Amino acid sequence: MTDGELWLPRPDAVETTNIGRFGQWLSRREERDLTSYPALWQYSVEHLRPFWGAVWEHFGLGGTVPEHRVLADEAMPDTVWFPDETFNYARAVLTAPGVGEEDVIVRAYSDTREPVEWTLSDLREAVARARAGLVAHGVRRGDRVAAWMPNIPETFALMLASASLGAVFSSCAPEFGAKAVLDRFAQIEPKVLVAVDGYKYGPKSIDRTADLKRVVRGLEGLSASVTLPYLGSGEIEGETWDRFCSYDEGVAFEPLTFDHPLYILYSSGTTGLPKAIVHSHGGMAIEHAKMHSLHHDLGVGDRFFWYSTTGWMMWNYLMSAPIVGAGIVMFDGMPDPAGMWRLAEESGTTFFGTSAPFLMACRSRGIKPREEADLSKIHGIGSTGAPLPAVGFDYVYEQISATAQLQSLSGGTDLCTGFIGGAPTVPVWRGELSCRCLGADVQSFDPEGHPGIGREGELVIASPMPSMPVGLWGDPLKHRYRDTYLTDFPGIWRHGDWITITERGSAVISGRSDATLNRGGVRMGTSEFYAVVEAVEGVADSLVVHLDDPGQDRLLLYVACADGVELDEALRGRITAALRQQLSPRHVPDEVRQVPAIPRTLSGKKVEVPVKKILKGVKPEEAIARDALANPEALKSFLR
Numbered sequence: 001m002t003d004g005e006l007w008l009p010r011p012d013a014v015e016t017t018n019i020g021r022f023g024q025w026l027s028r029r030e031e032r033d034l035t036s037y038p039a040l041w042q043y044s045v046e047h048l049r050p051f052w053g054a055v056w057e058h059f060g061l062g063g064t065v066p067e068h069r070v071l072a073d074e075a076m077p078d079t080v081w082f083p084d085e086t087f088n089y090a091r092a093v094l095t096a097p098g099v100g101e102e103d104v105i106v107r108a109y110s111d112t113r114e115p116v117e118w119t120l121s122d123l124r125e126a127v128a129r130a131r132a133g134l135v136a137h138g139v140r141r142g143d144r145v146a147a148w149m150p151n152i153p154e155t156f157a158l159m160l161a162s163a164s165l166g167a168v169f170s171s172c173a174p175e176f177g178a179k180a181v182l183d184r185f186a187q188i189e190p191k192v193l194v195a196v197d198g199y200k201y202g203p204k205s206i207d208r209t210a211d212l213k214r215v216v217r218g219l220e221g222l223s224a225s226v227t228l229p230y231l232g233s234g235e236i237e238g239e240t241w242d243r244f245c246s247y248d249e250g251v252a253f254e255p256l257t258f259d260h261p262l263y264i265l266y267s268s269g270t271t272g273l274p275k276a277i278v279h280s281h282g283g284m285a286i287e288h289a290k291m292h293s294l295h296h297d298l299g300v301g302d303r304f305f306w307y308s309t310t311g312w313m314m315w316n317y318l319m320s321a322p323i324v325g326a327g328i329v330m331f332d333g334m335p336d337p338a339g340m341w342r343l344a345e346e347s348g349t350t351f352f353g354t355s356a357p358f359l360m361a362c363r364s365r366g367i368k369p370r371e372e373a374d375l376s377k378i379h380g381i382g383s384t385g386a387p388l389p390a391v392g393f394d395y396v397y398e399q400i401s402a403t404a405q406l407q408s409l410s411g412g413t414d415l416c417t418g419f420i421g422g423a424p425t426v427p428v429w430r431g432e433l434s435c436r437c438l439g440a441d442v443q444s445f446d447p448e449g450h451p452g453i454g455r456e457g458e459l460v461i462a463s464p465m466p467s468m469p470v471g472l473w474g475d476p477l478k479h480r481y482r483d484t485y486l487t488d489f490p491g492i493w494r495h496g497d498w499i500t501i502t503e504r505g506s507a508v509i510s511g512r513s514d515a516t517l518n519r520g521g522v523r524m525g526t527s528e529f530y531a532v533v534e535a536v537e538g539v540a541d542s543l544v545v546h547l548d549d550p551g552q553d554r555l556l557l558y559v560a561c562a563d564g565v566e567l568d569e570a571l572r573g574r575i576t577a578a579l580r581q582q583l584s585p586r587h588v589p590d591e592v593r594q595v596p597a598i599p600r601t602l603s604g605k606k607v608e609v610p611v612k613k614i615l616k617g618v619k620p621e622e623a624i625a626r627d628a629l630a631n632p633e634a635l636k637s638f639l640r
């Protein structure tokens with residue numbers, strides 16, 4: 001191996017991997033050689049219609065679709081995909097091709113209870129029961145179903161039950177505080193809320209019943225609340241899960257359009273409430289089938305694990321694995337660095353996904369996963385949530401597995417997928433994401449909108465993808481949608497990351513080009529912090545910065561105090577307690593520092609990105625023009 005190569009495709013990858021076989025099939029059909037990754041990728045972005053039509057057909061999501069009906073309108077954000085198809089995501093998941101009724105499809109581990117295994121037939125029955133519960137509460141096509149639930153099989157069943165009816169599902173993790181939950185769910189006005197009473201995180205029991213009462217009170221238009229007594233606190237809000245699931249009336253699937261809303265995810269911007277991003281049945285199924293089979297090489301016999309909570313899009317991504325016949329491994333609890341590898345062995349995981357910070361934490365604690373557990377079944381290791389530094393790549397190959405393919409994946413909530421990652425027919429290069437994914441026309445744009453290779457630029461997606469959101473909730477005319485993604489380079493998706501695409505087709509992501517925070521793979525909007533911090537008595541203004549460089553992962557909170565107030569230990573304590581309770585323990589900063597004033601632009605916006613650059617050593621005059629600031633002297637506090 002040369003030139004930073006850490007892993008090479010098998011010489012027979014064209015015959016032995018899903019993507020290799022797909023490339024051969026497509027080559028025959030298109031009468032051209034599409035077996036090499038660069039040829040296949042180029043084709044996939046230059047010939048969107050036949051490419052996505054082939055994916056749809058190849059995975060049995062539907063039959064042959066005439067090319068002009070695969071993509072009937074290309075213009076983002078009103079792109080029209082597969083307008084004549086009738087589809088239901090829940091049916092695609094429960095079809096689980098190649099999986100027998102009595103085969104285990106879900107293995108679930110938890111700090112709160114003993115491991116659970118569900119066969120495909122158990123999953124179908126659980127979906128049927130949850131579906132009957134939803135119907136009994138009047139849930140119909142288009143209604144919203146909210147889950148404040150952990151990563152456990154019941155949440156999966158509820159999501160599929162909601163999808164089977166054409167209702168729209170949305171989840172928050174139980175660690176989210178009542179305010180964070182209400183900021184999300186109040187926007188979408190759910191008809192039914194299902195929640196747990198609490199959970200264990202490691203040995204610690206966390207009772208959520210007081211917050212659950214607040215959430216229920218805060219949700220207008222709720223017809224029913226249902227409590228799963230997961231912790232066993234004895235407190236039930238509304239109906240019990242067992243009662244809710246007491247009828248089995250079988251599963252039926254509403255025939256829906258490709259773009260029918262499936263679920264709503266949340267992405268925190270820097271202003272206002274979190275964006276409620278609506279994803280479609282067809283978009284999720286086709287994109288996840290492509291990723292799971294062609295990129296992660298998953299199929300029947302595989303067990304797919306990705307450490308996630310229900311508050312992160314990787315949960316939704318994981319739940320699609322049965323579409324390609326793969327089983328799912330779930331974990332709810334504290335991700336103990338050594339314990340997770342033992343769980344991988346115990347569960348028979350074949351693809352282990354996690355966040356880059358988790359891998360780096362294992363490394364810095366000196367964990368040697370290959371000595372902790374037998375990891376020989378793992379053929380793929382996924383890393384996302386933040387760019388994995390080159391030393392993280394070394395760690396994976398030295399201490400985890402010398403043979404697994406490491407796929408550093410980048411994408412996000414907005415498309416509920418990774419669109420830069422790896423493929424079994426592409427090498428792994430140290431510190432790089434191996435390739436742009438199929439059908440993802442990812443480019444690095446200079447400020448004038450010219451694509452370039454070998455230099456950093458704005459990450460854009462120049463052609464539509466079926467997993468782009470069908471809308472943002474509460475934005476019927478798509479104004480916020482356009483403003484968020486499509487105005488900087490008119491009609492082209494700007495993602496908000498810095499990217500360099502290399503000559504060999506790999507990529508390096510150098511960080512967010514906006515100020516959204518991302519800690520341990522969990523996106524945190526700065527506005528959420530401010531709403532909580534600035535409500536604490538004595539705080540006048542605040543600014544939060546995530547320094548996410550390798551070896552320097554620190555969340556810093558700066559506060560300007562009210563007149564006559566000093567940031568003493570008591571105030572510090574009140575701020576961190578408020579963040580922990582109202583948002584989550586992940587929102588608690590590593591340091592809280594006092595500054596005389598928070599720098600703001602003339603239009604009053606806090607200058608988060610320039611402050612972050614200054615903290616990283618960029619000269620203030622290069623970080624921001626003084627003239628753009630209402631109070632330029634405020635920058636002094638951030639100079640090194």
Ligand SMILES: CC(=O)CC(=O)O
Pocket residue numbers: 313314384385386409410411412413417418419521
């Ligand atoms: C795939 C991803 O990009 C996940 C994330 O960082 O949110």
